[in-house]
Structures are given as C-alpha cells and as structure tokens.
Amino acid sequence: xxxxYFRERINEYVDGEMxxxxxxxxxxxxxxxxxxxxxxxxxxxxxxxxxxxxRLELAPPPGFAERVMAAVELEPAPGAPRTAxxxxxxxxxxxxxxxxxxxxxxxxxxxxxxxxxxGLATAAVVIGLGRRRERGSRELPL
Ligand SMILES: [Zn+2]
Numbered sequence: 001x002x003x004x005y006f007r008e009r010i011n012e013y014v015d016g017e018m019x020x021x022x023x024x025x026x027x028x029x030x031x032x033x034x035x036x037x038x039x040x041x042x043x044x045x046x047x048x049x050x051x052x053x054x055r056l057e058l059a060p061p062p063g064f065a066e067r068v069m070a071a072v073e074l075e076p077a078p079g080a081p082r083t084a085x086x087x088x089x090x091x092x093x094x095x096x097x098x099x100x101x102x103x104x105x106x107x108x109x110x111x112x113x114x115x116x117x118x119g120l121a122t123a124a125v126v127i128g129l130g131r132r133r134e135r136g137s138r139e140l141p142l
Contacts, residue, residue: 003029006036010043 006029012018013026030037101109 003033003036006030006033007039010036010040013040014043014047 006026009018009022009026013023018026030040101111103109
C-alpha cells in the first residue's frame with residue numbers, strides 16, 4: 001500500500017472512524033514514513049485549531065438560549081389570531097365591561113362599545129369622503 005492510501009484515511013483516523021485493523025495498518029506505515037506522520041500531525045493540529053475556534057468564536061453568548069425562548073414565547077401560536085387583532089378584541093371586551101350598555105326605548109339595550117365603533121366607522125367614512133373631495137377638486141380645478 002502506498003502513501004496515497006494512508007493519506008486518504010488520515011481524516012478517518014483523526015475522527016476515530018477506523019477499526020482496530022485499519023489503525024494498526026496506518027500506525028505501522030507511520031512508523032517508517034515521516035511524510036505521512038507529518039501529514040497526520042498537521043491534520044490533527046488543524047482539526048484542533050478548528051475545534052478551538054469553534055468553541056471560542058461560535059459558542060452562543062451567555063443568555064442566548066433564554067433570549068431566543070423569550071422571543072418565541074412572544075410570537076402568537078400558529079393559527080392564533082394576529083396580535084393586533086387580539087389586542088383590539090381584548091380592548092373592546094374591556095370597554096364592554098366598563099361601559100356596559102345603553103338602554104333603548106322598548107327595553108332593548110345596546111353595548112356602548114358598538115356606539116363607539118359606529119362613531120369610528122362614521123368618522124372614517126367622513127374622512128374618506130373629505131379626501132376624495134380634495135383629490136377630486138385637484139383633478140377638476142374650477
Ligand atoms: Zn506514507
């Protein structure tokens with residue numbers, strides 16, 4: 001077996017992926033081949049340096065996992081209503097509890113939040129009409 005056979009297997013040796021027979025073969029070769037011994041030494045040093053670099057540079061900073069978990073918990077669960085929608089819903093429900101209902105003639109009641117909602121909808125329509133009128137007057141100058 002020539003050197004190329006062993007050179008191809010040095011990574012397996014460093015990774016501990018060889019069986020006992022293969023290790024014995026390689027070690028027998030290394031005992032009389034300084035070139036392959038040097039190759040093994042350099043591969044081992046490179047691997048060690050990479051491992052050290054990984055530990056030092058790629059290790060997550062302290063508290064990283066906790067921050068990720070906190071961020072994940074803030075996200076709504078899949079299929080859950082969007083946060084803004086849920087917030088509006090909760091706000092309206094609180095308003096409902098706070099404001100109660102208005103009694104109408106005939107014994108009927110109407111939730112105050114609905115009145116507020118209609119007020120907002122009316123305001124939106126009025127603002128929209130106002131904008132349209134503005135745009136219209138620009139398109140058709142008198
Ligand atoms: Zn060799």
